Amino acid sequence: MTDSTAPKSFIHEIVEEHNRTGRFGGRVHTRFPPEPNGYLHIGHAKSICLNFGLAQHYGGLTNLRFDDTNPTKEEQEYIDAIKEDVRWLGFDWHAELYASDYFGQLYEWAVELIRKGLAYVDDLSPDEIRAYRGSLTEPGRNSPHRGRSISENLDLFERMKAGEFDEESRVLRARIDMASPIINLRDPVMYRILKASHPRTGDAWCIYPTYDWAHGQSDSIEGITHSICTLEFENHRPLYEWFIQSLGIHAPQQIEFARLNLSHTVVSKRKLLRLVNEGHVSGWDDPRMPTLSGLRRRGVRPEALRAFAERIGVAKANSTIDVALLEHTLREDLEDSAPRAMAVLRPLKVILDNFPEDKVEWFDVDFYRHAENREELRRVPLTREIYIEQDDFMENPPPKYFRLAPGQEVRLMNACLAACTGVEKDAAGVVTAVHCTYDPASLGGQAPDGRRVKGTIHWVSAPHAVPAEVRLYNPLFAVENPEEAPEGEDFIANLNPQSLEVVTALLEPALAQVRPGDRYQFVRSGYFFADPQDSAPGKPVFNRIVGLRDSWAKQQK
């Protein structure tokens, strides 16, 4: 999975340094620690590939640990979805663990810190705590309760746990330094009262550890060697180290890296949740979503995501990956494996005037003509009436337009050469059908006289065409950076109204019986995925995974 020829990241160097010096006895044990408050997205894929990939590379282990310290936001649904997504991405964890597994131990350690005079119960309100914390440039002030006796703290903390107090009436805080320039060290909250039921511990607790209090110790308990996290936790590292040292327990090495940003989308659980809740998408697995379930539903293969993670690298500089790189990786992943077939997305009728009315000419065409070592034939019928792509005909074409136009000849892919002789129009002047004559000597696609045509277009036989719903997905946001919204608006204002176009396409008959989950390249168009839920043999429904590059379209801009 980890390509040994790929450039190693600064994290690899740190791990190798540890292995050289024996800091962890050569052990490498990482963890992927999601909070089950939403679905995993492509940014998580980067983290998953990093954590699991690192362990695999050095013969180590990776835990899956849910940081379930906030029962007001977390749900079992998310736990299940996260596990499915990690497995789908191709990783198997050494152990499935939960921060809530350690609630008992964490409580004992909190008592230990109280006994050492390193934690105290504070009666200040949330607003007061904030006010006492000071500002970025001014020191905070000590809470009036900071000097409570150990026995009073012990008593109060026990009563917090027993449910005697209301939410927000008291917290347990670490006693560190209210004047520290590191704001996280200004007596951070360790426990808050939350009279909420927890997905795993039910009503056993009414005080819950904060993430800051739970995370480092959870890593320590699991014997994690390298706690890899995103940049914003760099400021928390001194706090985690303070807890670990105060407790005298195993100290992992925290290493921070820059989270993934992707152009033309948002990669944040909070914002993705909004898209779902406000109905801008059909759900977490809407194929336009950058979630793993959305990408999966669209037809992206996990191999492609792993290759993408490898390719974007890991560093500490904030950066935004151009979605074009993702799309390139998707095409690259599919180009060898996907069989080719013909499908017309926006049909225009063509009549081959010199083709006998009732004749059907069958061609044997290889699904894998692009691949040298694989062959699988299907039968493709040609008849007098066919459909081509509307884009493949122009009545008044610009120069260098190599497709069909009055007087121009093209190759009907896999079939024959055909030249346009005229058009039919409706009352409004819209072309409703195109007339051609085909060259009977060119059956198979080559002219016996060796004449060349510059354009080759795809088509389907009208009487054999299979109508199918095809969903054309475009970027969810039309702008590179959705955050750059007009004054007074937010990223929602940048949603791309054309992010989903549904068309009734006409497929060649061999595609009628595709199984849900099959992937094809619709020639000259893109890669498509038979929707695993909505498609059925005889009634195919396709999602566009990614379009092919289109240099003609680009040239026309």
Added chain:
RNA sequence: UGGGGCGUGGUGCAAUGGUAGCACAGCGGCCUUUGGAGCCGUUUAUCCUGGUUCGAGUCCAGGCGCCCCGGCCA
């Protein structure tokens, strides 16, 4: 009284004192029964100013710019 990070082509990632390289994007060309596969070529970069050194993207000093931190979120 502030602290922590980060600055290399358009976008990402390398170069660990010794020829600034790779990918994507762009541009040009070749080829083509996918104009869209493929192939070849190519434009573009070390934040600034000093210093150390035979030699600096890399080391030092001082600036500048950007990101993060004042949740009982994670």
